[in-house]
Structures are given as structure tokens and as C-alpha cells.
Amino acid sequence: MSLLKLENLSVTFGNFRAVDQISxxxxxxxxxxxxxxxxxxxxxxSLSLMGLIxxxxxxxxxxxxxxxQDLLSMPxxxxxxxxxxxxxxxxxxxxxxxxxxxxxxxxxxxxxxxHQGGTKKELxxxxxxxxxxxGIPAPETRLSAxxxxxxxxxxxxxxxxxxxxxxxxxxxxxxxxxxxxxxxQAQIIDLLIDLQEQKQMGxxxxxxxxxxxxxxxxxxIVMYAGQIVxxxxxxxxxxxxxxxxxxxxxxxxxxxxxxxxxxxALPGVVPGxxxxxxxxxxxxRCPYATDHCRNVEPAxxxxxxxxxxxxxxLNAQGRPAA
Amino acid sequence: MVSFIGRRLCQALFVLLxxxxxxxxxxxxxxxxxxxxxxxxxxxxxxxxxxxxxxLNDPLLQQYxxxxxxxxxxxxxxxxxxxxxxxxxxxxxxxxxxxxSFCALLLVIILATPLGVIAAIHPKxxxxxxxxxxxxxxxxxxxxxxxxxxxxFFAIEWRVLPSFGRxxxxxxxxxxxxxxxxxxxxxxxxLPSFSLAFVLTPIFIRLIRAEMQDVLQSDFxxxxxxxxxxxxxxxxxxxxxxxxxxxxxxxxxQAGTLVAYTILTESIFQWPGxxxxxxxxxxxxxxPLISAYLMVVGVIFVVTNTxxxxxxxxxxxxxxxxxxxx
Numbered sequence: 001m002s003l004l005k006l007e008n009l010s011v012t013f014g015n016f017r018a019v020d021q022i023s024x025x026x027x028x029x030x031x032x033x034x035x036x037x038x039x040x041x042x043x044x045x046s047l048s049l050m051g052l053i054x055x056x057x058x059x060x061x062x063x064x065x066x067x068x069q070d071l072l073s074m075p076x077x078x079x080x081x082x083x084x085x086x087x088x089x090x091x092x093x094x095x096x097x098x099x100x101x102x103x104x105x106x107x108x109x110x111x112x113x114x115h116q117g118g119t120k121k122e123l124x125x126x127x128x129x130x131x132x133x134x135g136i137p138a139p140e141t142r143l144s145a146x147x148x149x150x151x152x153x154x155x156x157x158x159x160x161x162x163x164x165x166x167x168x169x170x171x172x173x174x175x176x177x178x179x180x181x182x183x184x185q186a187q188i189i190d191l192l193i194d195l196q197e198q199k200q201m202g203x204x205x206x207x208x209x210x211x212x213x214x215x216x217x218x219x220x221i222v223m224y225a226g227q228i229v230x231x232x233x234x235x236x237x238x239x240x241x242x243x244x245x246x247x248x249x250x251x252x253x254x255x256x257x258x259x260x261x262x263x264x265a266l267p268g269v270v271p272g273x274x275x276x277x278x279x280x281x282x283x284x285r286c287p288y289a290t291d292h293c294r295n296v297e298p299a300x301x302x303x304x305x306x307x308x309x310x311x312x313x314l315n316a317q318g319r320p321a322a
Numbered sequence: 323m324v325s326f327i328g329r330r331l332c333q334a335l336f337v338l339l340x341x342x343x344x345x346x347x348x349x350x351x352x353x354x355x356x357x358x359x360x361x362x363x364x365x366x367x368x369x370x371x372x373x374x375x376x377x378l379n380d381p382l383l384q385q386y387x388x389x390x391x392x393x394x395x396x397x398x399x400x401x402x403x404x405x406x407x408x409x410x411x412x413x414x415x416x417x418x419x420x421x422x423s424f425c426a427l428l429l430v431i432i433l434a435t436p437l438g439v440i441a442a443i444h445p446k447x448x449x450x451x452x453x454x455x456x457x458x459x460x461x462x463x464x465x466x467x468x469x470x471x472x473x474x475f476f477a478i479e480w481r482v483l484p485s486f487g488r489x490x491x492x493x494x495x496x497x498x499x500x501x502x503x504x505x506x507x508x509x510x511x512x513l514p515s516f517s518l519a520f521v522l523t524p525i526f527i528r529l530i531r532a533e534m535q536d537v538l539q540s541d542f543x544x545x546x547x548x549x550x551x552x553x554x555x556x557x558x559x560x561x562x563x564x565x566x567x568x569x570x571x572x573x574x575x576q577a578g579t580l581v582a583y584t585i586l587t588e589s590i591f592q593w594p595g596x597x598x599x600x601x602x603x604x605x606x607x608x609x610p611l612i613s614a615y616l617m618v619v620g621v622i623f624v625v626t627n628t629x630x631x632x633x634x635x636x637x638x639x640x641x642x643x644x645x646x647x648x
Contacts, residue, residue, distance in 0.1 A: 080550050110551065
């Protein structure tokens with residue numbers, strides 16, 4: 001059953017479309033990976049799911065439903081109740097995301113109290129359970145620790161503990177390991193995936209790390225300049241990319257450059273507000289772009305579970321088909 | 323905590339030592355105290371005798387040494403004018419000033435906190451525009467004009483509040499003459515403390531607003547929203563606690579300045595406090611009183627700064643006073 005469904009979701013800041021008509025769904029117990037370079041709208045789209053887009057940002061969608069409830073039309077109070085309980089989010093930088101002025105215990109118990117309530121003793125017990133669950137040693141003493149006394153990895157574990165405190169059905173992890181040491185990254189991902197499997201949560205994993213997505217995600221979405229350029233089962237998308245952008249992303253991995261002097265890189269940057277191309281948004285950077293690509297924006301094509309937004313999708317040999 | 327206070331005491335002594343030097347260096351330039359003390363009819367011989375008696379003919383270093391020895395024993399000299407130990411004179415004026423400063427600061431906190439927060443949350447609303455406009459007004463009008471206007475309307479035109487003095491005071495525990503526990507004293511407090519609050523509140527509104535806007539952009543506030551916490555809780559707990567850090571620092575300095583140098587307001591309302599005393603001491607060239615006053619002010623600033631540091635460390639867990647663990 002689909003947990004979260006969005007249809008043509010856009011987030012605009014004035015004239016600028018940070019997220020441009022994206023559609024996807026997340027099922028129960030499914031891990032959806034969202035990849036793309038900086039500025040491609042990954043984080044903004046996930047913030048919009050949480051209702052965290054501030055003025056002057058505007059969120060619009062043909063459909064934005066969570067467990068068949070319309071998130072956009074429901075009263076604000078009801079949405080705030082879902083936020084942080086049924087849908088929880090963890091952020092990129094754990095060191096700055098926890099409030100420096102409150103203890104870890106306070107911040108965990110606050111989340112529990114907001115959504116579930118209970119006596120002081122119960123809440124404390126539950127907080128200790130949560131810290132144990134995310135693998136924090138000596139949880140009783142950690143409750144009275146302040147965020148600055150924790151390492152980055154510990155802080156991220158605390159954030160995960162807070163996120164799963166109210167047994168969310170959907171967890172959005174926005175680059176949960178980007179700010180962490182490589183050795184800690186694997187531990188945090190293992191923890192997230194363990195919890196996801198245990199609790200059968202839907203997990204939206206936003207990351208730069210293609211190898212990670214290939215490993216843990218069931219399905220993957222590739223975003224570019226606010227649009228979804230390719231989506232499909234993770235194994236297929238990565239073994240046989242159909243969009244030139246996905247191909248370029250994969251080619252830029254160090255593993256792909258074995259034996260070469262330099263890493264492959266796509267020249268240029270993601271277009272911003274003032275340099276948005278007329279046709280396909282990738283056309284200025286795409287090695288296969290034709291005049292048709294430069295003038296006419298492509299539509300998404302292919303079956304629903306394997307879509308690509310390109311005039312000339314790549315074939316199995318990695319060349320434009322047409 | 324003990325070592326912290328110990329270090330602060332050393333710091334205070336050092337500050338006082340410097341102040342004592344300063345107040346001695348300026349002594350020679352403040353005019354002739356003998357002329358201030360005696361009338362026209364006193365002969366030159368008598369003047370010379372008095373000068374000798376006061377020790378004004380001794381070398382400066384010797385006078386300073388004498389002052390320092392006295393100070394160590396809690397004797398800051400005799401006031402030329404009051405003919406009393408200067409410390410006693412100052413301490414007798416302390417309650418009036420402390421109560422005035424306390425009330426003014428209380429008003430500032432009560433007014434500035436919600437207004438600053440609202441101005442930060444809804445920068446475009448009519449209310450915050452009005453608040454900012456009035457605060458600019460408050461910043462640009464000097465306090466003596468505010469005070470005179472308030473006095474004119476409330477005391478003279480409408481005759482609802484007294485225009486000067488402290489009014490009736492009662493003794494609190496036998497050591498403190500307070501005006502806080504009776505109606506007349508409180509009525510006398512209103513105008514001077516409102517005048518002070520009128521010029522201080524705008525500073526704090528702007529400070530709180532600017533800090534708060536900064537804090538509201540931070541990651542942990544976005545995270546707090548994502549936890550589903552209610553808006554008032556986010557604004558008045560999560561954001562305000564972080565906002566208050568610089569406010570406490572500025573507030574501490576302002577509190578010290580209020581106690582030490584509320585000269586204008588105390589003069590206008592003839593408030594029998596320390597500022598007025600200092601003003602009088604200067605016009606009377608009461609040098610021992612001025613010196614003693616500066617020493618007391620040094621102590622006040624060290625004490626308020628110490629209090630600020632303690633409060634700061636309670637609000638900001640990242641700052642812990644060494645030896646004082648929580």
C-alpha cells in the first residue's frame with residue numbers, strides 16, 4: 001500500500017522553481033533513494049513534505065497524500081500532529097540540529113510528550129529505551145548530556161532516536177551521513193536500515209552517495225534542477241542508466257575511473273533562476289544534446305515504475321537509442 | 323564555584339587598585355576642597371591649618387598610601403560635606419538606586435521580551451512596524467526630555483503621580499529603607515522607572531529582534547519544527563533561550579550602568595540615589611566622596627559581571643564556569 005503519494009509537486013520561491021512538478025510514491029517498508037547533485041531540489045522537496053517551507057516559498061501539488069490523507073488541505077493543527085510522529089525527519093548536520101541549550105534527554109522526552117504523553121517516569125524510561133535502541137552506551141547518563149558534549153555520530157544517533165520515538169510510518173533522512181566520518185557513516189546507515197526493517201517504515205533516503213543508494217534502496221529517483229530525470233528499481237537504474245545525467249553521475253564515481261588519470265566529470269553546474277535553459281534542463285551539459293533537446297522540454301516516458309525524462313534515452317550500451 | 327568567586331575577588335581588587343589610582347590622579351584637578359568647605363571669612367592661616375589637618379600638603383604618594391591603608395580597613399575617608407564616613411553616605415543612598423534600577427529593568431524585560439519576539443516572528447505585521455517605529459522614537463529622544471514630559475503630564479497636568487522624591491519608605495529587616503512595600507513609595511517609583519524603561523526598552527527590543535531572527539534561521543529551529551512541537555514552544559522556549567545569551571551580556575552592563583550612573587533621571591526626579599549623590603559630590607568637590615564612589619562603582623560592576631557570568635552559564639550549557647559543574 002502506498003504510504004506517501006505526490007503528484008506534480010512544485011516548490012517555488014518567487015519565480016524560481018526549486019522543485020518542478022515531481023511525482024513519486026513511497027510504499028510501506030520501502031527504501032526510496034533520492035540522488036542528485038547540490039541544488040537539485042532534493043532537500044527542498046523533502047522539507048515540503050514536512051510542511052517546513054517558509055514564506056516566501058510556496059508548495060503546490062495535484063496530490064500530496066500521506067496514508068490517504070491530503071496533507072495540503074488538512075488543518076494546520078492536524079498536520080502538525082502528523083509531523084514528527086507519523087512522518088519524521090533527520091537532518092544533514094546533527095551537530096547543529098540539536099538545540100544547544102537543552103539536554104539530550106529533554107529533547108527526546110519533548111518529542112514523546114508532544115505526540116504521546118505519559119508520566120515523567122514512563123517518558124524517561126522510554127527515552128532510555130530509545131537511546132539503547134540506537135546503540136548509545138550508558139544511556140542513563142547520556143540523558144543529562146548537552147549536544148556539545150556528544151560527537152557527530154552520537155548526535156546523529158540521538159536524532160535518529162528522536163525521529164523513531166513516536167514510531168513513524170515514514171522516515172525522511174536528508175543526507176544523514178554527509179557530515180560524519182567515513183567510519184561512522186556505515187554504522188549510521190546500518191542502524192537506519194536495521195530500524196527501517198524492524199519497524200517496516202517507509203524510508204526516503206536523500207544522499208549524494210550513489211554506492212549507498214545502490215546498496216540499500218529498493219527504488220531510486222534521480223533529480224536534476226528540481227526535476228525527476230529518471231526513476232526506477234535501484235538495480236536497474238544503476239546497471240543500465242537511461243538518462244545521460246544518471247550515466248554521468250555514475251561515471252563520476254572514483255570506481256568508474258579505475259586506471260584513468262582523471263575522474264569523469266560533467267562540465268558546468270545545475271542551472272539556477274537566471275540561466276534556465278529553454279528545452280531540456282540538462283541540454284547545455286549533455287554530451288548527446290541535439291537542437292531538438294535545446295528547444296523542446298522532454299516529457300517523462302516509459303512505464304510508471306521505470307521512467308526517464310529524455311528525448312533520446314540511452315540503450316543498454318549507454319548510447320542514445322534514437 | 324569557590325575558585326571562581328576567588329578569582330573574581332582578585333579581579334575586583336585589581337580593578338579597585340586601578341580605580342583608586344585614577345581617582346587620586348584626578349584629585350588635584352577637581353579644585354580646592356578647602357575653599358569649598360569654608361566660607362569667605364576664614365583667614366589664610368586657618369585655611370592653611372585646615373589644609374595641613376586634611377593632609378593635603380603631604381606628597382601625593384603618601385596621601386595615596388594613607389587612602390589605600392584606610393580602604394583596606396573599610397575606611398574610604400570622610401566626606402568633606404557630610405562630615406561622615408563616605409562609605410556610610412553611599413550605602414545610605416544605595417537602596418533608592420537599587421530599587422529604581424530593579425523596577426526599570428523589570429519593566430524593560432516585561433516589555434522588550436514579547437515585543438522583540440513578535441517583531442522577529444512577524445517582521446511585516448502592523449504591530450511589529452509600530453513597535454519598531456516607537457522604538458526608534460525611544461532611541462532618539464534623550465531621557466531628560468522623556469522624563470520632563472512624563473512629569474509634566476502625570477504630575478502637573480493630571481496630578482496623578484508625584485513629581486519628585488522617593489516618598490514614604492519603610493524599614494526592611496532594619497537595614498534597608500524600602501519604598502517597595504507601600505503605596506506611596508510605589509507611586510513615586512513609577513515615573514522615574516518608566517522614564518528609564520522608555521529609553522532602555524528600544525535597545526533591548528532591537529537586540530532581541532535581531533538575535534531572534536538569526537536564531538530562527540538556525541538548523542535546530544528547523545529541526546524543532548520537524549518534531550511537531552507547538553509554535554509558542556518553539557518561539558518562547560527553543561528560540562528565546564538561545565536568543566537571550568547576548569541579551570544577558572548587554573543587560574548586565576546596562577544594569578551596572580543604571581546603578582552607578584543614573585544621574586540624569588535621579589537629578590530630574592530628585593531621587594535620593596547614588597547618581598544624585600555623585601552629581602552633588604562633583605559640584606561640591608567632595609573629593610573623598612568621589613573617590614569612594616568610584617571605588618563602590620568598581621565593586622558594583624565586578625559584582626554585576628560576576629552575576630551575569632553565573633546566569634549566562636546557567637542558560638548556555640556550552641559555557642561552564644570551571645569548578646562549577648552542573
